[in-house]
Amino acid sequence: MPTPQSVPTVDPRLARALGRPQRGDSVARRTGRSLRKLTASAAQDVAEQTRIARELQQPVTTGRVVAVTSIRGGVGKSTISALLGRTFNHYRHDPVLTLEADAALGTLPVRMGAESVRWACVDLAQILNPAMQLTDITGYLVPVTDGGWLLPAGQGRVGAPLDVRTYRTVTLALRRYFAVTVVDCETLPGEVARTAMDTAHARVVVAPMTAEGVGGTRQVLDWLAQLPHSALASTVVALTAGSPDMLLDVKAATAHLRETGVTVISLPYDRHLAGGGPIRTDMLGQTTLEATVRLAAEVMQRATRVR
Template identity: 40%
Template sequence: MTHKDRDEPRPDPESTTIDPPTVSPRRTPAPTRPQPLPTPPQPQPNQQQPPTQQSPPNQGPAQPGPPPPPATTTDFNAGRPAPRPPAPPPTAAEPGVDPEKLVLQDVHGDSRLRRVGRAAVRPFRPADEMQRIAEHGRWIQHPVTTGRRIAVIGVRGGTGKSTVAALVASVFARYRQDRVLALDVDPERGSLPLRLGLRGQYTLTDLARAELATASFDQVEPYLAHPLERLWALPGTRGPIGGAALSADTYRSTGIPLTRFFGVTITDSGAGIRTELHRAVLRAAHAQVLVATATPEGAASVGHALDWMAANGLQALHPRTIVVFTAHSPTMAQGLDVKRASEVLTEVGAGVVRMGYDRHMAVGAALDPSRLAQATHVTAVTIAAEALRRSVS
């Protein structure tokens, strides 16, 4: 809604307006080129012909000599802004191992037996389940007057934060009709580019150096990766871990203005919540997805994170928070009472979703939507719908 978007920088309209082509009234057609003389003209090797519009007004008729320059053409770029500078080429990737080449076998998220069984019972699915899925679909397609920023946060590393961010971004791109952005702002080289299958792309720091905060989408698009239809992506950094230049100022000056071109932006930040960059991401977010492992320790870390937010002026995010408990093994979620955790978190206004174990996601390579388990699809749709609903409520 418009009243919640006061923190979004407004682009300067004068910097993006393109005037129609105009013809300068001072320009006059050049005289017709004279016929060449029977005898060759005298060579004048170092003479430079002056511009037509600067010729003296009383200049006499053309004398034998080199042919005059061709007629001046109309400048149809008059009144237009200067053309954008070419995007800087990506720096050469440092030597390393391509993760995709280490995958022995890319398995499906569901076993073959489960897939066959699901196909057999599909006609008999309960009506309330189908209605719930349809309701989620309507919320995912909900129109927005200004772009929504959804932050994906992990209290600790290894929670599956980037995987959840990639899944949710892909769901929005599949069901929405406007643009969707997956923005990686992890200064320590997060896994979002890997999960989306990006290679050798530009970064947010490249875009910041180009100073295109008020440029048009056509000027910005060359810097963005386009992994799926209606989905654009931009990694945060490139290079060795610890050598990144991404900062809170870069996110505020370049990352936030970039989101104005997109209906929904999924921002994947680094592990933790206490850095200045995390605070900038959270303050600019309309909703957040807080990812933790499905263990008692993971649930406790979520409670500590929400307490920290309340103590640092971010308590307004509590009712706009979705907590996702992820399972990294088939038996991990058995140690956590998700129902009890949901009751506790609901008291502060947060919602809870459990994402079960998926064999395809466990491989740790680029995600293939066609190989995800059916339960993973449903969970990703649920997270996306609930996050967008809370972002506009």
Template identity: 35%
Template structure:
């Protein structure tokens, strides 16, 4: 974090993702957006609003690369809650700080294991923290696998989309992943991380589990600016996409790097486009299984 970011954080001010010249330019050009950009925005909204016969569960995993799954999950959750007409639940199983609750602006996220009653939503909501219209969050221990069947499954039926943020090797994340409708792998934008993604997808193919690769979206995340300058992200993305997985690159964003609550109006324009694309990709793969929606997608797609 830079000196400027630290000063802003200490003063309680949110650092904008885009620089001042870029924000001014965006504001000046907004009334003159080309028709194709308007059409793209409408199309993304339509994809995010797809109806689901039953609730969809999406697990967000770091594949052991140490990437910040909490902040990406917060962005995805805000996107779904904004566009959809049903409820969205974001579950924090990361065990890290800043937590998913912090990223969503919750003062404290309740513990899933401590009395979330799934008899009816009006009762269940008492054990959750609401962080916006149609959006709730709750936390759970990384290694409490038993709470998935006893608490989360009954609870998730009240939600159109349930997101679970966790990390590789954690018991809770692993058990959710076994029955998740789609997965999002958030990995560092480095050569080592992309090689790990490639190996994991190869294992799917070799094990006859190609359908799991096609239900996966990979987010190459530049948490630190130009974390690996030698990474050829476009080439790496094309190689990963050959498995059937979706791939997007989430560029460094000063607002996300600040570490506090994610305020969607403060994130960079490129971040906004990329997250909407990732959210639509993940949802469509969750709905369509191993035959994901295939129309042209925009954003920072690779």
């Protein structure tokens, strides 16, 4: 097949509008955190960090697939996928892939810091064969700046949605090469999203911190509980704040979701993530960074339970 043309992820005319990225924490928050660190127990911090690192570095016998979805768009699904992909790559020493399975003008390539994209899932599905080595495969992928690889769903244009057959072909083949594949799915109840949630080793449901978002996510969790295998046991909810002034009671929302038996990790509002541009982990707020690492550790723990 002909080689696709390279396409920039952000229109050059729009790139200027992104401006300089902000730090996730304000100066006041960073100062307050430094003061609190002076009275914190260093031994406890080190023990917790060691435990989390051990979870994230667990060896796998076959590639693990982590599906990320939500009940609607605009709630941080691609952001969570990008954060997970970067976190797994930071802690692990084997190859990590972040795969976009949402062809509806997804933002994952931008969030991962890709300047341009060329090969997409549907292109790769047509040329994959068992004789390929990792070095062959990575020639069709986008290298991520701080490590890892990205496979986009499209080239930033409105196109046909990814079909289940293509999704299965690509994910089953790439599991041979990558220890962890984070899949940024379309929103539920899309067919590919349902397939991904049903077949993944671990699942992340991104829930916006709103009454409607939490209520709809609870329905998704009830659906997962009805699947013929332990889908709910390998699911984690990422509760995201889209504004610094959330009216919903976080404890009550978390308790409502935890009634199903899932773990809920709350990610606070972060000015850097709210900017919508490429994610730089060194610019994230400290609480965001800590919550992301906890989320990744919880997901990896569940992914490695499945053999």
